[in-house]
Amino acid sequence: MKRTSRDIRTANRYEVLRRIIASSPTSRQDLAAATGLSLATVATLVGELLDLGLVTEVGFADSAGGRPRGLVAVDTTGGFLVGVDLAETYVHAELFDPGLNVLARAEEQVPPGESRPERLAARVAAAVGAVIARSGAAGDRVLGVGVSVPGQVDRDSGVAEYAPNWDWHDVPLRDLLAEHIPYPLHLDNPLRAGAVAELWFGAARGHDDAVVVTLGTGVGAGLVLGGAVHRGVSNSAGEWGHTTLVLDGRPCHCGSRGCVETYVGAPGIMRHLADLAPHSPLSHPGDQTATIDALARAVAAGDPVATRVVRETARYLGAAIADLVNVLNPEVVVLGSWVAARLGEPLLRAVREAVAGRALRRPLAATAIVLSPLPTDPVCLGAATFALEGALQDAGAGRARRAAPTRIRTAPPS
């Protein structure tokens, strides 16, 4: 159970920083009241954040009849974080301040068919270089780079264990990236990046149990359970895209058949279109982005074929989301990633109707289904959050090694 104490400490550190980000400036007393932690614990954690330069003292507030309270706020000049969303069809990189505000963006298209690890690593490096150059950030102020990679990732070793859409097996991606990128690198997958972004800043904020559905080329479900991201025992939880929806149905590249992903991922949606209207001008074979964009525009214009494709997609997606509702009984299901963002409200409405026809009454009544409210790419934001978490963990470890840290900065002016 030692592990649990450490986990609680780490979770508390994130929680305090989250609260400071959400309501800067704030006092240690308010943080203690908001988190339920003791004032002494909050003071220690704030001291760590001050040492790391992520937060700063910004003056004092009067408290009714008591001593003035020291206020802290995010130090938006305290360094930079980069979040990268490496997907099958694009690379997005965004640069953030410690308050997770976007300061610069860079984007590259990935040509259809490109899957060589070295090529994709070079594209990531180019995007990271571009976003740092564009922001004018000094390189030595970059605290870390979080990279989201599709499939299953070993966070400790930085190995991309399995990325089915690229047929990757045990690719040492962090090592490949480290040849180009001289900052601390933190790898995970889009499910967990999306989940942590929604938990810190989006539709899962304040909820104990939430499901963040990622709809892109691949699909999956980032899980927030008991107020934290659920990783499972080997960091591969959330592979809902590879659950069986149609026993012995469409073959899936994972080796199984009838997986959710084969019906609701971008290639699956393209197949619905091809089945319903074999020679549709909406179809751009081999180009997922163009096809989904064309579908989104056509739905908005009331095109009946596009509307039927969205309804057919929602029939499968609604059944598969009802499964998550029945198994996990979450407060909120968030639809995120690029396919959900593009198909938007029409997809959401059709999905809600399909879920209502399948889920059990009690969990259905407790669940809201929403589109991601995040204005930016949630996966970049989540990846940057992993870099921030990494910096915090290093800070905690650093403090433990250091002798006599000067952490007591709470005395008010006399």
Next chain:
Amino acid sequence: MKRTSRDIRTANRYEVLRRIIASSPTSRQDLAAATGLSLATVATLVGELLDLGLVTEVGFADSAGGRPRGLVAVDTTGGFLVGVDLAETYVHAELFDPGLNVLARAEEQVPPGESRPERLAARVAAAVGAVIARSGAAGDRVLGVGVSVPGQVDRDSGVAEYAPNWDWHDVPLRDLLAEHIPYPLHLDNPLRAGAVAELWFGAARGHDDAVVVTLGTGVGAGLVLGGAVHRGVSNSAGEWGHTTLVLDGRPCHCGSRGCVETYVGAPGIMRHLADLAPHSPLSHPGDQTATIDALARAVAAGDPVATRVVRETARYLGAAIADLVNVLNPEVVVLGSWVAARLGEPLLRAVREAVAGRALRRPLAATAIVLSPLPTDPVCLGAATFALEGALQDAGAGRARRAAPTRIRTAPPS
């Protein structure tokens, strides 16, 4: 976040009692070391358990060079707990001491078709009365009765919201039971009872993430996530029996189609038998228990029809368990309840093979699939554990109300 502090305190109280049950006698110092809690916290929690009479001081152990350490153990004379498993085909009641040792059992068959709430409540009351009489326990020493009811249960109101196999909707079962049973009543469902039993005493012990599959007339999955039972936002998590395995497949009494339960619950297995061998002597139409028993005996005897029925069941069950493995990435999947207990090793072997053919490599490698190792009915044990948890919660609330409790009992003899 206040809720979280209280939850942590409740979890800590359970954890301390679990440790005392697991390794009586033990010292506060050893409990602190085993749980990672502070000695002061452990002393307070042990004080509560002493007040409640669930544990007792049993002497002192020498510690190397230090003061002798007070030892505590479960007080097996400290009262009684009753756990009831109310199922579609039977009522089991068991009476336990505070160490969760079974002292007496009672069992009633439920005739096929019986579903009236008043009749079933009377059967539960009869079983509870029988088990108390059989044990010779004094009624005023019964700390509480936990009752597991199929379907979805509101724990706070004691209402059975939905039990599909009985077509129950919003049945005020706790009120019906309270007319017969004069002890504190704690209701929940077999998924959570099975999960808590495996977590405290069985195959999930010491694991953060486990899935406890209940295979009976109905099927579901009790979830242990992050070291605790996952209930979801409205206590209805785990309804894996009502996830879609065959889109638009067999109609299910929940109103959907192709649900897991229709293929792997006892009636679903009977249908596999009827499909594979329409006039088999193994078939006992309308009698689930007799049919599953006949299948189990026939498999043991090498009967080819029974073997094919088990393999067909495992084909569906394996796909559906692979879904849980891929989504939750648990350390262990436990097969429990009466159908799993009866079909035993032959079913387990076939299920392992089927899961291996479907699940992703990384989560598959991390997961053990086992039969429940609990020698008794895990659902009775789990239901009794709910009664124990209820007694502990009352104790905590009672202490908070009491003035100046005499909780300091840690001084060694001089």
